[in-house]
Amino acid sequence: MPNQFFGHINKWLLLSQSDTDFASLFVRAWIPFNAWYVNHYQITRDRECIDNLKSDNNHFRSRMIALLQTNDDAAQEFKYYLAKLQRRLDMYPIPDAVNPISLRSIYYRENPIMSTTPVVENRGRLYKAEKLAGGDITLQILNKNNNNNTVYSYSHNKYEPTHFLNSLAHSNLSNNQRGVAERCYLEINPKVKENLIADGNRNVLRIHTINLINNPNLVSQAVIELLYTLRNKLFHGEIQPTRQNLSVYEPAYFILRSLLKDIQ
Structure with missing residues (x-):
């Protein structure tokens, strides 16, 4: 090249x-x-x-x-x-x-934030993203108004925005819910600038x-x-x-x- x-x-x-x-x-x-x-x-x-x-x-x-x-x-x-x-x-x-x-x-x-503070939106859904030991990434959305039933669950072996956004695109989440989930995901970016x-x-x-x-x-x-x-x-x-x-x-x-x- x-x-x-x-x-x-x-x-x-x-x-x-x-x-x-x-x-x-x-x-x-x-x-x-x-x-x-x-x-x-x-x-x-x-x-x-x-x-x-x-x-x-x-x-x-x-x-x-x-x-x-x-x-x-x-x-x-x-x-x-x-x-x-x-x-x-x-x-x-x-x-x-x-x-x-x-x-x-x-x-x-490396971004010291390993886990986001749980976010509860006005419809009672709780969002939390987490970076686990070894680099695995998880994001959960639970319904607080329905015994914490899982609304959406994401897991991957590394932080990879394209993979995450593709998962969101194939989910049943609304645009607003996807936006909240994406903000939580970005918060644990290992390479965030400060x-x-x-x-x-x-x-x-x-x-x-x-x-x-x-x-x-x-x-x-x-x-x-x-x-x-x-x-x-x-x-x-x-x-x-x-x-x-x-x-x-x-x-x-x-x-x-x-x-x-x-x-x-």
Whole structure:
């Protein structure tokens, strides 16, 4: 299959001759980072290493959490560049406006919701979706007005929206009932994107000019995923190498550099 990004090659070749652009500096910073995490985990697959980085108490993530929680010069610099990165991503969506990389909408962990709160609609029907151990998905609709008789039952060995919607289409449920069932199903999507930008000014993690949710643990996981996604878009040549697009790698480079200081 032809590479859909082949047209970017000439622009990248021109940029590769520069020693000062931040995309190149980001790559140079990623190389020792890559060497460190491969050696640290004794795993060669980048995705597996990144997932481990997000979940354990390694030096890289511990330093980030410390920078998020303190306010010394190093912490202030880190927060300045993190806020700058988010602002740049808002201004210049990468890879595009439909699927932008952003702390406003990012999949960085499996959805922790394993079971929806039972929903009872006005006709007395109870809806509940559940993600079981092993990945099985179930959704039940019971009639509360008729001894909890089953109105609809769905079960599948994985989360697969097309399979679920096909089941709904062949059911006797009304359009309204299908809508409620679909909302319950979507709530347990294992790969749901989350918004790390705080709503309001109370109980927030103040990062220079932006407010993030007050959970440094989750923010650190999201930032690691954000940096890795930017790395992939760059390494695979998936973005148009315009001045605006590549400007996001200036704050990304300084963020990565500040986190590499204490890794062992």
